[in-house]
Amino acid sequence: MFKIGEVARLSGCSRETIRHYEKLKLLNPPRRAANGYRYYDETAIKRLGFIRHGRSLGLDLQTISELLALAEHPDSDCASADRIARHHLERLEERIASLERLADELRSVVVQCGGGRVADCRIIEALFDARYEAE
Amino acid sequence: MFKIGEVARLSGCSRETIRHYEKLKLLNPPRRAANGYRYYDETAIKRLGFIRHGRSLGLDLQTISELLALAEHPDSDCASADRIARHHLERLEERIASLERLADELRSVVVQCGGGRVADCRIIEALFDARYEAE
DNA sequence: GCTTGACCCTGCAATGATTACAGGGTTTAG
DNA sequence: CTAAACCCTGTAATCATTGCAGGGTCAAGC
Structure with a gap:
């Protein structure tokens, strides 16, 4: 279990950014300790890594959110992810x-x-x- | 003398953008008719063209404002303009x-x-x- | 026990460049 | 005379993030 500062260091996102992602529902609200502190597990850090990686590729948060939604249904068709990535590549080019x-x-x-x-x-x-x- | 809508058409900047530039002091406040309408001359249109061209090159408004200030002193040294442009080119590359x-x-x-x-x-x-x- | 500093919280305002209203007034053409 | 096309001001939205004000909490050293 990690406090927000540790997560910030581990994920490369600032504390402010992490709270911001929570507000935007890109991140599930984490467990809270009695004092109100946020406590995260490794999946949150992985998710933040995903977001950061997507951002570094120039994807916007909306697009990343779509990809994350896809990733949560591992048995569905990945054609959408392919389409999103190809579309983004075209725009990038x-x-x-x-x-x-x-x-x-x-x-x-x-x-x-x-x-x-x-x-x-x-x-x-x-x-x-x-x-x-x-x- | 042109009303803001004509200036928008001639310069390629929207009316909102033109008023915005005025607020940011990138554009001198134009003459006003009795009814409060803004009236512009050709120099304003040239200036807007300069801004638009700079923006299309990816310069930010601050940088453009510096270049415009330089342009207003035709007898001064143009080394600054050179430095700004080179710097921007490097960042662009x-x-x-x-x-x-x-x-x-x-x-x-x-x-x-x-x-x-x-x-x-x-x-x-x-x-x-x-x-x-x-x- | 008490201070210091490093944490954490919320909520709101700022950034940069533009766009989009809301809620009016004016002009012009039919 | 009325409808469309213009104009005005002021404010809030966009996007992703950062910063701040004004607090609370915790661990270490004195």
């Missing part, structure tokens, strides 16, 4: 492509200024230039 | 590299499930797997 375009544009804009005047600055100029308006 | 790693992991996780049981699902399994804990 789009996002990367879009950031690559932006980096290209920034690179083309970041030139040697060597102490020039703002009036001649390509960076400022480029930002005022409507030709490159994005998505 | 880091972000892209990190997203690439995530996409790789997701790709390795998204395998054919073909109607398997959740209990055997690689996706769920991988999310529970602490080995891949990220940044």
Whole structure:
């Protein structure tokens, strides 16, 4: 049985975040000691690891919550999990492509200024230039 | 002279966003007609274009505000603009590299499930797997 | 016994950028 | 004259998290 601070250290989520997940019903309310302290078991830590891992992959809490719901029915079909992951991968690839375009544009804009005047600055100029308006 | 709706159409920022920028002092308070309507000139539209362009590059409003302040002093040194842009480019490149790693992991996780049981699902399994804990 | 510091609790406000109301007033075209 | 399309203000929502105020509790050392 672990207090919230230990769980925070073990799971990598802050105490505030853990209480927040409880409020959002991503985590079952843990047992409480007589003094009101939360006490957790290992499954809560695993669950927090799952959430953290999902977050680090850029999944939102809603999506993670869906995956957790799936994980609670081990005998059901995993096609949904597959669909969710594939969908997320697609969005991720789009996002990367879009950031690559932006980096290209920034690179083309970041030139040697060597102490020039703002009036001649390509960076400022480029930002005022409507030709490159994005998505 | 343009009303806020026209400015919204011309600049690509919504009316709410324009009023929001005014509140954040990114935009000078425009002239008001007797009925209280905001009236803008072309410089406001240019400024909004600058902000939108910056946002589309992933700059935050604080950064954009700094660049706008620079742009207002055309005779000063543009080294600051250069530094801001380079710094942002670096962060962007880091972000892209990190997203690439995530996409790789997701790709390795998204395998054919073909109607398997959740209990055997690689996706769920991988999310529970602490080995891949990220940044 | 008593202080100190490390914990824990609740509930609410902040972040950043935007969007979405609610609850009004004004203008314009039919 | 009325309906639609505009405008106004102010406030609250979004998302995921963090921070704070204002408490209570616990273990160790004096």
